[in-house]
Amino acid sequence: MPEWILWSLLAAAFAALTAIFAKIGIAGVNSDFATLLRTVVILAVLAAMVPLMGKWQPLSSVPARSWLFIVLSGLATGASWLFYFRALKVGEASKVAPLDKLSVVLVAIFAAVFLGERLATVNWLGVALIAAGTVLVAWRP
Template sequence: MMMGDWFFWAVLSACFAALTAIFAKIGVNGIDSDFATLIRTILIACILAPFIWLTGKWSNPLVLPVRSLSFLGLSAMATGASWVCYFRALQLGEASKVAPIDKFSLVLVALFACFFLGERLSLREWAGIALVATGVLVLAIKR
């Protein structure tokens, strides 16, 4: 597996996402979940800004295409809404139950990618998505 391989980065993303759930569950203990989301967002910006600048990746955002800025804005709003809901769920529930249900987004991404982006999944990929959906349902059903 090469460092430029998308799969490598996707696995790292999954690992960091798992740590996010654990750290967030501990972090929201005793504070408002919305405030915790704000603190997390500020910290992310404080970490990412110097990283972008130090690696020479900074460019003037005002010269970016309007379409790109618009969709990045929509993505930011969706991310913010997701984080607010996720932190609230973590504050109210167990991380081992909240995080897998949050991953129902995998099923929605597949559906949205087909509908909005014209992506086509194979039968094998649809079977995997169906398994994920089934797993979420198993976790969501009360015992």
């Protein structure tokens, strides 16, 4: 099994736990403040883990273009988290999380448009099925 599959499945499992833990945790807490607390926890964990795993590198070794896109990614992540926690605050986790996963569909589209990645017809069919499945999971009659 390729290594990326293991990491992807672990990411999915922890993303699922994120939704459940967050839904429980935001009871009685402003969603934006809860997002800040979550971010502080993530920062603390990463600040400890990166040096312990020997992955630290000098900031000067990061190319300017990488800095730009890492910052843009951070801004997008922050916005995503704020919107996600607000959605969880007012909606059901079983509806919010599937709609959030429409990001899978958007990634496929953006990767094709902006990165020039090519998906076969069967891949696009899968993307369409993910979109349809996401809507069906979130929709309640």
